[in-house]
Amino acid sequence: MSEFTIDRLGAKGDGIAETPQGPVYLPFTLPGERVATTALGGRNEPDILAPSPDRREPPCPHFGTCGGCDLQHASDDLYRRFKRDLVVTALARAGVEAGVAPLTSCPPASRRRVTLSAVRAGGRVLIGYNAEKSNRIVAIETCPIALPAIQEALPALRRLASILIDRKRPLRLLVTATASGLDVAATDTARLNEVIRRDAVALSLDSNFVRLSASGEVLFQTRPPLVDFGGITVEPPPGAFLQAVAQSEAAMATLVTQHLADAKRSLDLFSGCGTFSLRLVQTSAVHAVEAEEAPLAAQTAAWRSASGLKPLTCERRDLFRRPVQAREMKGFDAVVFDPPRAGAEAVSRELAASSVRKIAAVSCNPVTLGRDLAILLAGGYRIVSVTPIDQFLWSHHVEAVALLER
The missing domain is CATH 2.40.50.140 (Nucleic acid-binding proteins)
Incomplete structure (x- = not known):
């Protein structure tokens, strides 16, 4: 010992x-x-x-075996300092000098989006999360980070998994609580036959799910799964990216829209279904760029169904392979970008060479954010503020919004 x-x-x-x-x-x-x-x-x-x-006493009985949470045993004050320090440390290591605001917190039972895994274990099907640094699935009976609607649906989701699961690989269920009800997107399913389809649809109807899809194919939908982006309603495609916590998304959106409020033309890079573009288009013309067609179609449909909005144009483009060039940014007052964890290095280099006046950089990875901010600072921008935002409660993951201007 x-x-x-x-x-x-x-x-x-x-x-x-x-x-x-x-x-x-x-x-x-x-x-x-x-x-x-x-x-x-x-x-x-x-x-x-x-x-x-x-x-403190961890609130979840699965803490320590489930790999989803790291810090349920820490006080709120220590936890908030830890999350903020992740951003402070990452920026300092990148040579970025910036004041970092206190963490914008999120409460328990607020996560609207979870990815569950299911495996066969003997004659049973277990559903839960991966253990830390392992492919082993920890079966869960509760999840205190998730919205009550998701927690209450765990027995039904377990039964659904037993219908859809393949014999040789884990099943994935992406569960999203929308304004209409639960939207379930399954991947790595068994090969779908008539019996599996019938039983999965019957269980989903009985469980009051609004939509069930398998590998992008909609098996049934009783009503549109709807998400609100600043007063504009969007029907996201199956499996589309959404911010995990609605309150955290609203906090990020407030920072972005207030910073870019006086822009006449805005560019939204890695736009997804329109988290920021559909808020910005209420005061500014917006050009949204995204690698996948379905999210662009969803935000276009939402824009067309609303009234009193500024023009919205959309472009399908892989921004890692083909970043928007500095010369293409001519005429845009403002840019917001919200990339995956790999960050926006190529985009940042083009922005550094552009004449764009204001930037809102949204990041789920403080390390790549520090790298991207260093590029922008070298290109003549200054940092107005950096705000860490929590939406992965009790984990070591943290979002941040950095606002810059020339």
Whole structure:
């Protein structure tokens, strides 16, 4: 049995003890704690010999086995500081000097979108999340980060999984709570035959799901699954990207729209279904660019169904392979970009060479955000503000919105 004193939290939420042999990473520990363990490098919880005053009882019975949450055992104050420090540290390492606002928090039971995995285990089907750093599925009975509508549907989703699951691979269920009801998108299903289709549709109807799709094919829909983007209603295509928490999306959108409020023409890169473009188009002409056709069609349909909006144009384009060039940005006052975790390096280099006046950079990865901001600063922009926003509660993932101008 070895004893350690925890000095700080690492980027993924593990406690770190500094030793003469180097740092030791110990999961589920907090700064200041004295702990003992017989196993290093695993996910076993050490014995807590002297607990931190910031330690609290985790609210979920699956914490420690389910890999979805890292920090349910930390106080709210420590947790908020940890999330903010992720952004502060990433920017500093990229050489970016910027004040970072306090974390904009999200409450428990607020996540409208979860991805569940299902596997066969003997004669049963288990549904839940992956264990940390493992392909093993941890079966869950509750999920305190998810909206009540998703939690209440877990038994029905387990039955649905038993119908759709393949014999040789895990099934994935992307479950989204919309204004109309639950939208379920299944991938890696068994080969669909008449019996599977019939049974899946019957269960979904009985469970009051609004739509069920399998690998993009809609098996049934009773009414449109609807999502509100700043007062404009969108019907997202099956499996389309949405921000995980509606309140967090609203906080991000407020920062973006207020910063770009005086723009006459705005460019929305990685626009998805219109999270920002459909808000910006209420005051500015918008050109939205996205790699997939279905999300563009969804935001176009929403724009056409609303009234009093400015012009919206859409372009299908892979921004990693073919970023919008600086010369193409001529005539745009403002740009918002919200890329995947890989960030927007190529886009940022073009922006740095452009004459665009204002930028809103939205990111789910502080490391790539720091890199992109360094490029923009070298191109003559200055940072107005950086705001970390939580929507992956109790995890080590954090969003951030950086606002820049020339």
